[in-house]
Amino acid sequence: MSGAPFVVATMARRGLLVPGAPHRVAQQFAELHRWGFGLAGELRQAAARSPGRVAVIDDQRSLTYGELLDRSGRLAAALPVVAGDRVGVLCRNSVAMIETLIAVTSVGADPVLINTGLSAAQLAAVATAQNLSVIVHDPSFTEVLGDFPGGIPTSALAAMINAVPSATLAPPPRTGRTIVLTSGTTGLPKGAQRPTPGGFSPLCSIIDRIPLRAGVRLMIAAPLFHTWGFAGLQIALALRATVVLRRKFEPVAALDAIRANQVTALIAVPVMLQGLMELPPEADRPGLQIAAVSGSALPGGLATRFMDRYGDILYNLYGSTEASWASIATPADLRAAPDTAGRPPHGTAVAVLDRDGRPVPTGETGRLFVGNEMLFEGYTNGSERELRDGLLATGDLGHVDAAGRVFVDGREDDMIVSGGENVFPAEVEGLLADLPEVREVAVIGVPDDEYGQRLAAYVVLRETAALEADAIRNHVRQHRARFCVPRDIVFLPSLPRNATGKVLKRELPR
Numbered sequence: 001m002s003g004a005p006f007v008v009a010t011m012a013r014r015g016l017l018v019p020g021a022p023h024r025v026a027q028q029f030a031e032l033h034r035w036g037f038g039l040a041g042e043l044r045q046a047a048a049r050s051p052g053r054v055a056v057i058d059d060q061r062s063l064t065y066g067e068l069l070d071r072s073g074r075l076a077a078a079l080p081v082v083a084g085d086r087v088g089v090l091c092r093n094s095v096a097m098i099e100t101l102i103a104v105t106s107v108g109a110d111p112v113l114i115n116t117g118l119s120a121a122q123l124a125a126v127a128t129a130q131n132l133s134v135i136v137h138d139p140s141f142t143e144v145l146g147d148f149p150g151g152i153p154t155s156a157l158a159a160m161i162n163a164v165p166s167a168t169l170a171p172p173p174r175t176g177r178t179i180v181l182t183s184g185t186t187g188l189p190k191g192a193q194r195p196t197p198g199g200f201s202p203l204c205s206i207i208d209r210i211p212l213r214a215g216v217r218l219m220i221a222a223p224l225f226h227t228w229g230f231a232g233l234q235i236a237l238a239l240r241a242t243v244v245l246r247r248k249f250e251p252v253a254a255l256d257a258i259r260a261n262q263v264t265a266l267i268a269v270p271v272m273l274q275g276l277m278e279l280p281p282e283a284d285r286p287g288l289q290i291a292a293v294s295g296s297a298l299p300g301g302l303a304t305r306f307m308d309r310y311g312d313i314l315y316n317l318y319g320s321t322e323a324s325w326a327s328i329a330t331p332a333d334l335r336a337a338p339d340t341a342g343r344p345p346h347g348t349a350v351a352v353l354d355r356d357g358r359p360v361p362t363g364e365t366g367r368l369f370v371g372n373e374m375l376f377e378g379y380t381n382g383s384e385r386e387l388r389d390g391l392l393a394t395g396d397l398g399h400v401d402a403a404g405r406v407f408v409d410g411r412e413d414d415m416i417v418s419g420g421e422n423v424f425p426a427e428v429e430g431l432l433a434d435l436p437e438v439r440e441v442a443v444i445g446v447p448d449d450e451y452g453q454r455l456a457a458y459v460v461l462r463e464t465a466a467l468e469a470d471a472i473r474n475h476v477r478q479h480r481a482r483f484c485v486p487r488d489i490v491f492l493p494s495l496p497r498n499a500t501g502k503v504l505k506r507e508l509p510r
Contacts, residue, residue, distance in 0.1 A: 006346055010204040015214035016239070024049050035171050037197040039178075040106040042237035043069055050240045053215070057261060058095045058245040065240065068099065071161050073169050075103035078160040079152075081134055083108030083172045086179065088127065088135035090114040090145075093224050093245040096154040098233065099161075100136045101178075101224075108172025112179040112191060113225035117499035120144045125188050126181065130380060179380060180227050180321050191380035192321045194230075202324075202374050203238050205345045206231075209328040210292050210315045212239060212265055219244040219258055221268040226500045227321045228294040232267035251275040258286040265290040270298050271501030273306050273314075274440070281309060289313055294325075296502050297408060297426060299440070300433025303334040316342060318408060322385050323392050324374035326350050327406040339430060341398070341406040348372040349391060350406055352399055357388050360399075365409050368398045397424070416445030416453040421483040428455060428476060428484055435475060437465035440495050442503045443486060446510065456488035458508050460495055 011017050019025075027048040035041030043065070046055070051066035063071065081087050087104045089111050091097035104111040112130050114123070120143075127135065127148055134150040136157075145151045152160075175196055181189040197203065212218070218241045222229035236243045244261045246253060249272050257263070263286070270293050288310060294317040307314050312331035318341035319325035327350060329342030344350045352366040353359060360366035369391035376392075378384050386393040397415060398408040410426040417423070425443040432441045440460045448454040461467055469489035476485045496507040 006208075007200045007204050010208045011200060014207050014212065014239070018214065020049060036175060037199060037238075038105055038175060039102050039234065039237065040171075040176075042234065043072065043102050046237055046240040050215075053240060054242045056095050056098055056243045056245065058093070059247055061095055063095055068095075068102070070166055072099045072102040072106060074161045074164040074166060075099055075157060076106040076169060077164045077167065079103055079107070079134065079136075081107060081109045083174050083176075085109040085133045086112050086130050088112045088114050088130070088132040088137075089225070090116065090123075090135055090137040090141050091154060091224075092116060092138055092247040093220065093229070094138075094154070094247060095245070096138075096157055097224055098243075099157065100154070101233075105176035105178070106169055106172065108174045108176050110177045110179055113181060113230060115181055115189065115225055115499055116141070116223065118144075118189075120146055122188065124148070129188060130179065130191050177377070178230065180225075180230065182321055190383070193377040193380060194227075194321075195374055195377050197234075197374065201347060202372075203235060205347050205372070206235060206317075206325070206328070207239075209330060209342075209345045210290065210317070212241075212290060212292075214239050215241060216265050217242045217244065217261060217263045218265045218267065219246075219254070219261075219263045221246070221249050221254060221266060221272050222295065223500055226269070226295060227319070227324075228269065228317070229267065231294075231324075232292075249275070251279050255279070255282070255286055258288065262287065264288060266292065268293050269295040269501045270302065271296070271497065273302060274299070277302070277305060277309065278439075285310060290315065292317065294319060295500055297430075298334075298339070300430050300438075301338055302433070303329075303338040307331060307334065316340075318342065318406065319370075320394055322376040323370045323394055324372060324376075326368070326370040326372075326394060329405075333405060336403075337401070337405055337407075339407065340401075341408050343404050343406065344370075350400070351388075351391055353388065362402055363399055365397055365399045367412065368394045368396045368406075368408070370394055414445070416455070418445075418448070418453050418455070418483045419451040421481070423453075423455060423484055425455060428457065428480065428486065431476060431479055432457060432459065432472060435467070435472075437461055437467040439465075442495055442505055442508060444505050444508060446488065448487075451483075454488070455484065455486040456490065456508075457486040458490045458492055458495060460492055 028045045031044035047065040047069040055065040055068045136152045139153045178194045179191040220232040292315040316329040318327045327342040333342050349371040351369045371391040410424040429443045439462045442458045445453045446456045496504040
């Protein structure tokens with residue numbers, strides 16, 4: 001099935017074509033026609049169809065779709081920005097962050113999603129590089145902003161909103177473009193310009209594979225400044241969902257919020273699932289029906305362990321800031337191959353190419369390229385990613401098996417050559433993560449005088465667990481080739497991670 005028939009069939013299956021009051025349905029599609037499929041348009045179609053439905057709940061308050069539209073519209077009039085400005089958004093997940101994002105796009109300005117883990121020096125450099133006119137920020141980030149002159153704390157937003165009368169906004173002269181900062185752990189993060197969806201097809205590509213339905217009660221635990229968290233917000237508005245947010249992810253509090261708010265779907269990053277799995281098994285498990293993760297590889301046998309406890313509800317989306325998505329693994333895919341990244345969804349192409357751009361045989365490792373209608377529009381500094389026949393380089397190495405499942409073998413720049421052999425640290429990480437004593441692990445390449453490079457493993461053990469370095473080496477030796485055995489084993493109390501849960505490998509002690 002392709003094109004319009006696929007979109008219509010998917011929307012029908014997910015409850016988006018359920019009949020409603022004729023005047024509300026007419027206004028819903030009229031708002032999409034006027035405003036497009038960005039945040040501003042998706043909110044307006046949701047408010048037109050379901051104004052009294054609760055749109056978002058955070059730690060402190062909740063808003064209906066009608067209230068969210070009114071408040072974001074008044075905030076759009078109050079903010080000192082115009083179409084074409086770039087506005088930094090430095091917030092943890094909250095109602096205020098969503099109000100700000102929608103207000104900024106409603107006037108045609110470009111929101112720049114800022115990682116809450118940036119240092120003061122990085123933030124100052126980002127503000128300059130992205131030419132930010134304003135940064136809306138949580139009060140807790142006032143100090144890190146330093147002497148930036150355009151800071152607006154979220155604590156001031158209520159007064160700004162209340163000072164402006166309600167009014168109906170007209171679509172701006174230009175469509176605001178969301179800019180997501182890449183998650184590089186050193187140097188200056190680059191700004192990736194995200195496209196605005198041109199219709200229902202991108203949404204349907206995702207919900208065809210991840211069965212999110214209209215009106216779902218959805219917790220977005222992934223940071224909203226992260227590509228996956230932001231995508232979750234876009235999907236939620238399109239589905240007229242009720243979004244549940246918490247400023248910080250804490251496993252016990254997250255499960256309590258899931259139960260209290262009758263949440264049935266979770267948008268998260270893999271490290272959050274690890275946190276949930278460290279809790280004792282609950283007799284009264286929450287009523288989750290979907291747990292969708294993205295942002296990094298699922299370590300070891302996490303997929304199987306999670307589904308054994310919570311049921312076959314896990315979906316894993318492989319993508320990037322630049323490529324949006326490449327493939328999605330369903331529970332069936334993960335049961336068959338727990339380390340798979342799944343299969344390309346509708347309208348997406350994945351190719352595995354050699355260094356010369358030629359396809360490699362099935363099962364052979366090569367460079368992963370992806371094509372879909374939501375590829376990024378380039379970096380704000382003018383640089384681009386490599387393209388081959390319309391497919392974008394992901395920066396990953398991987399392979400596709402005979403069943404069409406995609407596997408990510410590691411980052412191109414992570415692969416090492418040890419004694420003439422190609423070694424993928426991620427392969428050894430997954431092997432060690434399966435050890436019951438290991439809580440988390442990172443494997444990297446380090447210089448070696450004899451072999452050029454060798455592997456070093458950084459291991460965090462579970463509480464009360466004991467494991468010797470030689471036992472770790474023997475485990476690898478039994479399951480992999482000699483050159484995969486890490487010579488250096490370093491035990492740590494925890495791994496350094498950024499705000500999205502990715503391990504900061506450059507901060508590991510050498």
